[in-house]
Amino acid sequence: AAGVIQSPRHLIKEKRETATLKCYPIPRHDTVYWYQQGPGQDPQFLISFYEKMQSDKGSIPDRFSAQQFSDYHSELNMSSLELGDSALYFCASSLGLDLFSGANVLTFGAGSRLTVL
Amino acid sequence: SQQGEEDPQALSIQEGENATMNCSYKTSINNLQWYRQNSGRGLVHLILIRSNEREKHSGRLRVTLDTSKKSSSLLITASRAADTASYFCATAGNFGNEKLTFGTGTRLTIIP
Numbered sequence: 645a646a647g648v649i650q651s652p653r654h655l656i657k658e659k660r661e662t663a664t665l666k667c668y669p670i671p672r673h674d675t676v677y678w679y680q681q682g683p684g685q686d687p688q689f690l691i692s693f694y695e696k697m698q699s700d701k702g703s704i705p706d707r708f709s710a711q712q713f714s715d716y717h718s719e720l721n722m723s724s725l726e727l728g729d730s731a732l733y734f735c736a737s738s739l740g741l742d743l744f745s746g747a748n749v750l751t752f753g754a755g756s757r758l759t760v761l
Numbered sequence: 762s763q764q765g766e767e768d769p770q771a772l773s774i775q776e777g778e779n780a781t782m783n784c785s786y787k788t789s790i791n792n793l794q795w796y797r798q799n800s801g802r803g804l805v806h807l808i809l810i811r812s813n814e815r816e817k818h819s820g821r822l823r824v825t826l827d828t829s830k831k832s833s834s835l836l837i838t839a840s841r842a843a844d845t846a847s848y849f850c851a852t853a854g855n856f857g858n859e860k861l862t863f864g865t866g867t868r869l870t871i872i873p
Contacts, residue, residue, distance in 0.1 A: 648803075677860055677861075679863075685865075686849060686863045686864060686865045686866050687804065687849070687863045688863075689860045689861075689862065692860055700859070700860055702860065732801065734803060734804065736804075747791065747792040747794070747809050747811065747853065748853055748859060748861070749794065749806050749809060750804075750806070750861055751806070752796075752803040752804045752805070753803055754802060754803045755801075755802070755803050757801070
């Protein structure tokens with residue numbers, strides 16, 4: 645079965661550079677989420693999109709922006725990179741509330757590891 | 762502040778033993794989910810329990826939920842080396858596609 649695809653898997657950037665991460669959700673999933681996970685930390689919610697519109701916003705720095713395109717893939721753009729931006733960035737997708745469980749279960753991609761030097 | 766706090770933060774046990782991890786949360790929830798993360802990899806959904814349920818089983822996994830104490834526990838029975846991973850609880854509110862809020866995670870190491 646198709647999973648959530650993230651690219652690139654690894655990315656090395658210098659301070660003050662720009663990085664773009666891409667996410668391809670599971671087909672027919674209508675919601676995409678971005679999470680940031682620092683070393684030894686829990687995943688922190690950044691932003692989500694439902695049907696290509698921003699649906700929720702978390703602790704996303706102003707230097708970061710994201711969008712979801714007409715083909716439902718999403719991109720996270722990070723500018724003026726700082727050392728503290730080094731982290732794993734996860735994208736997840738979901739179909740919303742499952743009719744059986746009544747819950748929203750997220751399927752995560754393998755993540756993109758960003759290292760800022 | 763974190764929605765979910767996990768206890769313990771690290772746990773090492775012998776293969777074959779049972780592992781119990783606890784999670785506490787702060788706000789009202791619609792459901793609570795447990796995810797597993799192998800080192801540096803993505804999170805994998807393990808089990809979900811709804812707010813009106815008290816206990817749920819799935820294979821070697823047993824999860825309990827106490828909404829009065831705002832806490833949950835995950836029990837892995839007959840642990841295996843492959844269970845070595847970090848385990849996170851995640852909570853969600855009542856909206857359809859609401860984000861999940863993760864706890865701090867328990868790092869479980871199974872010693873062969």
